[in-house]
Amino acid sequence: xxxxxxxxxxxxxxxxxxxxxxxxxxxxxxxxxxxxxxxxxxxxxxxxxxxxxxxxxxxxxxxxxxxxxxxxxxxxxxxxxxxxxxxxxxxxxxxxxxxxxxxxxxxxxxxxxxxxxxxxxxxxxxxxxxxxxxxxxxxxxxxxxxxxxxxxxxxxxxxxxxxxxxxxxxxxxxxxxxxxxxxxxxxxxxxxxxxxxxxxxxxxxxxxxxxxxxxxxxxxxxxxxxxxxxxxxxxx
Numbered sequence: 001x002x003x004x005x006x007x008x009x010x011x012x013x014x015x016x017x018x019x020x021x022x023x024x025x026x027x028x029x030x031x032x033x034x035x036x037x038x039x040x041x042x043x044x045x046x047x048x049x050x051x052x053x054x055x056x057x058x059x060x061x062x063x064x065x066x067x068x069x070x071x072x073x074x075x076x077x078x079x080x081x082x083x084x085x086x087x088x089x090x091x092x093x094x095x096x097x098x099x100x101x102x103x104x105x106x107x108x109x110x111x112x113x114x115x116x117x118x119x120x121x122x123x124x125x126x127x128x129x130x131x132x133x134x135x136x137x138x139x140x141x142x143x144x145x146x147x148x149x150x151x152x153x154x155x156x157x158x159x160x161x162x163x164x165x166x167x168x169x170x171x172x173x174x175x176x177x178x179x180x181x182x183x184x185x186x187x188x189x190x191x192x193x194x195x196x197x198x199x200x201x202x203x204x205x206x207x208x209x210x211x212x213x214x215x216x217x218x219x220x221x222x223x224x225x226x227x228x229x230x231x232x233x234x235x236x
Contacts, residue, residue: 003121003131003138004167008160010142011112015157018149033147038205041111041197048194053187054236057226058219061192065219075214078106104152107204108159110196110213111148112141113166119189119220122167123181126174134167184236185224192219 052058069075079102112118117140121133141163149156174181196216203211230236 001125001168001171003125003134004164004171006131007112007134007138007141007167008164010138011108011145011160011163012157014142014145015108015149015154015160018146018156019154021146021150031151034151034205037144037147038201041205042201045194045197045201048197049191051187051194052191053184054227054230057188057223057230057236058191058195060226061188061219061223062195062216065192065222066216068218068222069212069215072218073215074217075106075212078109078214081105100153101155103204104148104155105158106155106214107152107200108145108148108156109162110200110204111144112159112163118163118167119170119193120186122170123174123186125167126171127178180228181224182227184231185227188223188227189220192216192223196220 049058083098083102117133117137121131121137124133125131145156145159196213196219199211199216200213202208203213227236
């Protein structure tokens, strides 16, 4: 859990610094920085996906996960949470600032929570107490939070509590399920996460077309379950 606390603290510090410096950074520079991070995230997501050992598992996880996500309206619920937070902590903002606040919260939450370092680092922290992976992730997330906050504002900082709950829950589950988690399950979970990052980049960071990326999040649970199911029949 120490690694997760460090990670959340880095996000908070980076967000505060980004908000402090945001007004001093020209809009074109901020836009370019976020676009650059978007390109990196796109490439990183593709790299995650190509490590899959069975693309059909990832496709199945994405399809089933998207159906569940749309059914549960995860993206809308996260947006509503963003609206509530914006109302509590950004009173008096106009419609444009509200959208910016919500976008900052959603984008940062997905970027910081989806990825192999969040999953593997939390599992490693829970199983062995080694938080080195999460410390490295904290450094990366701190710089990313600074870049996001300089453009997207205060909403970014509220991704830290979600990150704390998400990674902390994985660490606690790892302790309870250490005998059930295999390398294959982690690989396909990360591959599905890579595609979610690609969708996030297209929909939010590069703004090429709207994609409700949060509705794909159930795929992160479906992927290891499919590995477990196929493995039981000797198909993986």
